[in-house]
Amino acid sequence: MEVERRSFKARQASARQMLRGDLEGEDLERYVEERVVTTTFEKMLNLARANSIFPLTFGLACCAIEAPISIVTARYDLARFGAEALRASPRQADLIILSGRVSIKMAPVVRRLYDQMLEPKWAISMGACSSSGGMFANYAVVQGADKFMPIDLHIPGCPPRPEAVMYGFTKLQRKIMGNPDPGWRTRYDALGTEEWARGGPRSEPSREAAEAYERARELSLA
Amino acid sequence: MPDAPGLELIRGEIERDNPGAVLATSFDREQPALIVDPSRLLEVLRWLRDEPGQAYRFLASLHAADYLPAEPRFGVHYELLNRDRRERLRVKAMLADPGEEMLPEIDSCVELFPTAEAQEREVFDFFGIVFRGHPNLTRILMPDDYVGWPQRRDFPVGGEPVTFTYSERNYG
Numbered sequence: 361m362e363v364e365r366r367s368f369k370a371r372q373a374s375a376r377q378m379l380r381g382d383l384e385g386e387d388l389e390r391y392v393e394e395r396v397v398t399t400t401f402e403k404m405l406n407l408a409r410a411n412s413i414f415p416l417t418f419g420l421a422c423c424a425i426e427a428p429i430s431i432v433t434a435r436y437d438l439a440r441f442g443a444e445a446l447r448a449s450p451r452q453a454d455l456i457i458l459s460g461r462v463s464i465k466m467a468p469v470v471r472r473l474y475d476q477m478l479e480p481k482w483a484i485s486m487g488a489c490s491s492s493g494g495m496f497a498n499y500a501v502v503q504g505a506d507k508f509m510p511i512d513l514h515i516p517g518c519p520p521r522p523e524a525v526m527y528g529f530t531k532l533q534r535k536i537m538g539n540p541d542p543g544w545r546t547r548y549d550a551l552g553t554e555e556w557a558r559g560g561p562r563s564e565p566s567r568e569a570a571e572a573y574e575r576a577r578e579l580s581l582a
Numbered sequence: 583m584p585d586a587p588g589l590e591l592i593r594g595e596i597e598r599d600n601p602g603a604v605l606a607t608s609f610d611r612e613q614p615a616l617i618v619d620p621s622r623l624l625e626v627l628r629w630l631r632d633e634p635g636q637a638y639r640f641l642a643s644l645h646a647a648d649y650l651p652a653e654p655r656f657g658v659h660y661e662l663l664n665r666d667r668r669e670r671l672r673v674k675a676m677l678a679d680p681g682e683e684m685l686p687e688i689d690s691c692v693e694l695f696p697t698a699e700a701q702e703r704e705v706f707d708f709f710g711i712v713f714r715g716h717p718n719l720t721r722i723l724m725p726d727d728y729v730g731w732p733q734r735r736d737f738p739v740g741g742e743p744v745t746f747t748y749s750e751r752n753y754g
Binding site: 464465493497498499500503575 | 723724725728730732737738739740742
């Protein structure tokens with residue numbers, strides 16, 4: 361029996377015949393090889409999720425020029441990755457890009473936006489400022505947005521180029537599809553060279569730094 | 583801009599109408615400034631605004647500065663502008679630090695210049711200078727529950743110490 365280029369109706373008919381037991385042996389093998397893909401439901405679902413992300417229309421500072429504005433324009437065109445539909449409401453969005461510094465006055469608002477988004481949801485911290493406070497080591501800026509909300513991905517840069525944002529976005533897609541791709545430390549066998557700000561193994565800040573940290577902490581808790 | 587003799591003339595006229603209100607003058611980098619007694623600030627501002635020969639009717643900016651080692655410590659600066667003559671005049675009121683748990687106080691000039699309302703709130707927000715008679719003296723930029731006066735020089739810079747553990751251990 362021939363199972364090559366045939367019309368949809370003919371394929372339907374042959375599938376019916378297969379159910380009746382008419383397709384057997386080598387024909388059945390070839391048919392399965394050409395027409396059937398086996399996967400799990402989760403993988404299929406994650407594939408669909410990763411390729412239909414709705415980012416939130418949301419900008420915090422200068423990085424907003426690069427992330428939500430520049431990468432959806434024709435030159436960079438995030439639509440190629442299925443994320444061109446920016447949503448103006450967090451209830452319809454599943455990705456929030458923290459593009460810029462988060463001030464301590466804005467942090468509750470950002471957290472509230474994140475909480476309003478429906479599961480499953482992801483967060484990208486874009487640029488040095490929202491990842492670590494950047495150059496703004498002062499009284500007004502949160503030193504890293506992961507202090508008040510979970511972040512899936514950090515994109516370094518000040519600001520990152522739109523290409524970097526797109527690369528980060530494809531990384532996020534791979535993470536959603538269950539392939540988080542741990543990065544160069546795994547590829548180059550460099551595990552154990554990570555550096556911690558606090559709390560990591562054997563991380564002892566200098567005495568002056570620890571005192572300054574405690575003073576700032578007491579002041580912020582007062 | 584009034585030049586240095588013009589500034590002294592203005593000072594003399596204020597001295598005639600409000601004796602003792604102006605403590606000193608300064609003409610640094612071509613910028614005239616009157617240093618006034620903080621308790622008599624409103625007299626000077628009103629005189630400069632209403633005197634027909636002066637008519638500095640526009641408050642271009644109101645800001646403060648913390649000159650910490652110096653005494654008196656705080657300076658509140660009023661940048662006045664006469665838009666007809668395009669002349670600017672700075673009025674400075676120097677305030678001493680009243681000590682722990684106390685805030686320096688000065689009269690609010692909102693009744694003279696309504697535009698000072700938001701700017702006095704900003705000065706209060708960042709320097710903790712209380713403006714007596716301000717209609718709504720609350721924080722304007724920092725969160726309402728913020729503690730401290732962040733633009734004072736003795737306020738900690740903030741941020742977090744970053745320790746590069748791997749580099750310190752291996753190369754430090």
